[in-house]
Amino acid sequence: MELSITQPDDWHLHLRDGDLLKAVVPHSANHFGRAIVMPNLKPPVTTTAAAVAYRESILKALPTESNFTPLMTLYLTDNTDPDEIKLARKSGVVFAVKLYPAGATTNSQDGVSDLLGNSLPVLEEMVEQNMPLLVHGEVTNSDVDIFDREKVFIDTILRPLLQKLPRLKVVMEHITTQDAVRFVETCRGGSVAATVTPQHLLLNRNALFQGGLQPHNYCLPVLKREIHRQAIVSAVTSGNKRFFLGTDSAPHERQRKEATCGCAGIYNAPVALAAYAKVFAEAGALEYLEAFTSFNGPDFYGLPRNESKIKLIKQPWKVPEYYALKDGGQLVPMFAGRNLDWLPSTLHERSI
Numbered sequence: 001m002e003l004s005i006t007q008p009d010d011w012h013l014h015l016r017d018g019d020l021l022k023a024v025v026p027h028s029a030n031h032f033g034r035a036i037v038m039p040n041l042k043p044p045v046t047t048t049a050a051a052v053a054y055r056e057s058i059l060k061a062l063p064t065e066s067n068f069t070p071l072m073t074l075y076l077t078d079n080t081d082p083d084e085i086k087l088a089r090k091s092g093v094v095f096a097v098k099l100y101p102a103g104a105t106t107n108s109q110d111g112v113s114d115l116l117g118n119s120l121p122v123l124e125e126m127v128e129q130n131m132p133l134l135v136h137g138e139v140t141n142s143d144v145d146i147f148d149r150e151k152v153f154i155d156t157i158l159r160p161l162l163q164k165l166p167r168l169k170v171v172m173e174h175i176t177t178q179d180a181v182r183f184v185e186t187c188r189g190g191s192v193a194a195t196v197t198p199q200h201l202l203l204n205r206n207a208l209f210q211g212g213l214q215p216h217n218y219c220l221p222v223l224k225r226e227i228h229r230q231a232i233v234s235a236v237t238s239g240n241k242r243f244f245l246g247t248d249s250a251p252h253e254r255q256r257k258e259a260t261c262g263c264a265g266i267y268n269a270p271v272a273l274a275a276y277a278k279v280f281a282e283a284g285a286l287e288y289l290e291a292f293t294s295f296n297g298p299d300f301y302g303l304p305r306n307e308s309k310i311k312l313i314k315q316p317w318k319v320p321e322y323y324a325l326k327d328g329g330q331l332v333p334m335f336a337g338r339n340l341d342w343l344p345s346t347l348h349e350r351s352i
């Protein structure tokens with residue numbers, strides 16, 4: 001069996017910089033036409049000038065002949081100036097602004113501390129410029145249980161934000177709960193959407209502790225209970241246009257995952273398409289796969305859909321145990337050493 005689908009895009013991707021960027025970008029470029037590139041570098045990408053420079057280094061790191069297009073984002077801080085949003089829009093290469101509540105995740109120490117107060121003028125300019133806000137939807141207060149952080153974020157930050165600025169375009173990134181699903185489903189007006197990762201569709205929080213601590217299944221927002229996983233699967237396989245593909249592929253070297261204080265992030269770029277296909281196939285909903293991978297994202301962002309095609313072939317293939325890095329380090333992908341059923345073609349596309 002074989003599926004031919006319009007080339008997908010990844011609406012949430014961490015590409016890093018330097019040698020790690022060179023090692024990971026081919027995996028995304030193999031399958032995806034475009035990707036929204038997260039700005040949480042060290043230091044973060046907070047200006048249009050920095051985003052333009054980062055984009056250049058991504059283009060340089062691409063395999064020759066690749067048509068992969070990075071769509072850049074700015075990292076919102078307490079000091080972001082509304083004029084920066086005008087510059088970003090004018091640049092033609094910045095497509096969104098990312099909100100990390102301060103301290104929420106990897107390299108988020110420069111994140112926002114007072115969204116509804118200090119950051120309001122920037123958000124108002126984003127409405128003017130029709131610039132989407134991509135939210136890492138977790139509160140960071142230490143008195144909120146880590147499994148409740150998304151729900152509390154929705155109730156205390158996201159609802160009030162959208163009441164104040166109903167025309168603001170918002171993407172709830174990497175949703176993990178039935179609360180987020182309901183929130184997106186019930187928002188009227190079409191200005192709120194969500195990206196969904198392979199791990200939050202295929203794993204629940206048991207995967208963190210299966211036979212011992214499993215650092216390669218640790219990401220943020222952390223995996224949740226099975227009922228939440230099922231709610232997310234139902235949402236995406238129902239064909240709702242407000243949900244689309246965002247891998248949140250977040251590479252960290254093996255040593256930084258298997259450590260006393262391990263980093264959050266799952267490296268899923270090489271397996272993501274096979275993983276999404278598995279979800280839709282198991283739900284008997286393959287007819288909605290293409291919209292999720294290739295239509296809903298560009299439609300929400302107001303960008304053209306890709307024209308080329310890729311194939312997904314129903315054929316078992318083994319995920320590598322790891323990818324070797326130049327400096328002797330290793331990257332362990334999601335489903336390392338396991339078999340997956342759907343093999344994405346990498347070379348078939350563009351001519352079709």
Ligand code: DOR
Pocket residue numbers: 014040105106136218219220221250251264265266
């Ligand atoms: O697990 C995660 N890793 N979640 C994030 O939000 C950030 C990401 C990273 O940059 O490693």
Ligand code: ZN
Pocket residue numbers: 012014038248250
């Ligand atoms: Zn992310």
